[in-house]
Amino acid sequence: MADLSSNFIGIKSPNPFWLASAPPTDKKYNVERAFEAGWGGVVWKTLGAEGPPIVNVNGPRYGAIWGADRRLLGLNNIELITDRPLEVNLQEIKEVKRKWKDRALVISLMVPCDEESWKDILKRIEDTEADGVELNFGCPHGMAERGMGSAVGQVPEYIEMVTRWVKQYSRMPCIVKLTPNVTSILPPALAANRGGADAVSLINTIKSITNVDLDAFSPFPMIDGKGSHGGYCGPAVKPIALNMVAEIARHEETRGLPISGIGGVTTWRDAAEFMALGAGNVQVCTAAMTYGFKIVQEMISGLSQYLDEKQMSLNDLIGRAVPNFVEWQHLNLNYVTKAQIDQDLCISCGRCYAACEDTSHQAIAMSPDRVFTVKDDECVACNLCVDVCPVDNCITMRELPKGSVDLRTGKVVGDYANWTTHPNNPMARAAE
């Protein structure tokens, strides 16, 4: 069994699977259940400043979208930060950390954007013995209207300023949690880096309306006939999160800045993908909220099997795909593939044909007896047929060897060449 023990910015945990700051981590009871189930760490649900506790709505907090058999694909929430008294949370954090010394326990924080508030809260959590803090600059709903959460995360200057305060007033490792509700994730990440963050975590949830009640004409979740945007998470957001993680991982200024990957991690495979794109560990929420804490057992067994099969350590995996994440202009335009259909696996549903004939390049032929074949002289290798085929591995992309002729273009497949040197590119540099 591969060693999954993790050291993320000096915070040790028996595995890289943490629960994200969210409803599953809002009190001792849940967190202990999570630790019993095997989670490596938790980020305790966001604490706010001292004062009257936060108030939540008393109607639905979550909306969802589903796939087949009501498989939950995306979840949207309008729950705010913890609604329990600060003292109770601090006491419980202390108790849990003392009892579960080998697990990571990070406290998520969100207080008003002034130095005193941050100084005060950092002092209050000092003797909990927690392993670190995560600055919640991400929540896009409710708290943002009050100038916190994503309202801070959308202004790089604020991120940098608050991060500096935190590093100034606390010796705890500091993770800055980023909001994806920005046009580019890089300025916030750069700001956190400049402010001295030990790591960034991302993504927080995405502003969203999951659906509209077509009888009440209200967005959902619906509170007394009205809806407010919520924060979207779950498997559906994973592609967005992966891209943002990877952008930070490859940027020259943030390269090497530890990243805690968040966003739709549901299986060990998702976790491995985040880590390959640069995440040092992952945080999970929706999957746990959908299936319960036990899923971590599959994540642990799956990731260790994968590492064993690849004969890699966890550290070998982290960032391994980052060098292969390039800009479009660096993609090899002389890499030519053609779809090919495995006739033994084909079940003749014709979806590839409908997709290609109606919406793509008319590159699939259909015989009267429902045999589907690729026309190499039309196929641009767009991959749509592969994506819509219901049978795994039935349609694959075959690479044309160098020197062979692409029947579509009539050109011989040549050596690597990209857009930067392409004759059609007015900005092309002459090939050296």
Next chain:
Amino acid sequence: MSNSPLTPGIVAGRLPPEAYAHNFGDHEPPFDRHEARVAADRCYFCHDAPCITACPTSIDIPLFIRQIATGTPEAAATTIWSQNILGGICARVCPTETLCEEACVREAAEGKPVEIGRLQRYATDVAMGKGMHPFTRAAATGKRVVVVGAGPAGLACAHRLAMHGHDVVVLERRAKAGGLNEYGIASYKATGGFAQREVDWLLQIGGIEIRNGVELGRDVTLAALEAEYDAVFLGIGLAGMNALRAVGEDLAGVRDAVDFIAELRQTEDLSRLAVGRDVVVIGGGMTAVDAAVQAKLLGAENVTIVYRRGQEKMSASGYEQDHAAQAGVRIIHNAAPVRVLGNGSAEAVEFAYTSDGPNGLVLSSETFTLKADQVFKAIGQTLTGAPEGLAVAGGKLAGPSGKVWVGGDCAAGGEDLTVTAVAEGRDAAEAIHTILLAG
């Protein structure tokens, strides 16, 4: 003393009273909303889908399933009924395992087709439950068409004609409309009086008058109908029964399986319906299975289907054969009846083993005897009462001639299935409509 499965002879009430409702309940329970959504989600929405091709009525199956999946079973029902106005009963009785579901690509992929039949039932049940009848009549054409036979072919023809604005009179020799839906299929396939409910629902289109107790040849001649109406559609089914041509066929206890099924279907209280202790069914089709299974469900101790050819030649589908086996019916292949033994009433049947070679079926000298106080003949029906002057080919009415169209089991072409009858009735109606408009 009450009867039991072991009581000799043909007697009623072999089972405790409560057993009948259980035994004759829905053979396949209907989907609830969630089950339907889950089943619908499995459909791949194939291009030019093979299931549509396999359906004799060419229902746009992927479309109706997608309509179910998106929460509009009413629209799904409209899609179904547009092609097959008896989509409700067909959902229940179609041998989907040899039609749409056999063609389903998921059958090829994993041996588990999309459950098209049950989904069709779900959609039509929901829409019928809401009292929906999504068709209206076109402006009256003033044309009058007579349909002979209120079975699936006749009803489908009548509905389509009425929709096009023609006035339709349906002549039916029996007391109820529905044909084999009402009289000829196993009870557990059409529970809750579904066949009559569907007829009533179909008649909501208006413009259709059903006259029961009128038989072609006995009460009215084809010539008279041709004289009175603008067009005639014959959907008279196959009313004749093949004989065993075996000694002892006339003994008491030997009867046609279709009569037994019809009697069962018309019996309110099944505990009053007599059935033998040892029942032998001779034949290899759906009728044989329906009779055998229902005899078993009525409490017969031993029920055996004996078919003269091999298993692969049985016209009952594999699914039907499995169903019979699960009900406890024994199926013997390659044996033909030689004689029915008994003194006044049947006591046993003697069979000879057969071999099916290039010279046809040959009876061997080796025989065996099965106890049988009741014997059902299910060896096929034949066309009877074909009006003079109509061409008959291969024992069936050959096709349209003059003002007369034909469809359903009595007509040549297609399998003898409800769904095929519906398609033929519908298509005949369209052909009649075209001619009447042109005339």
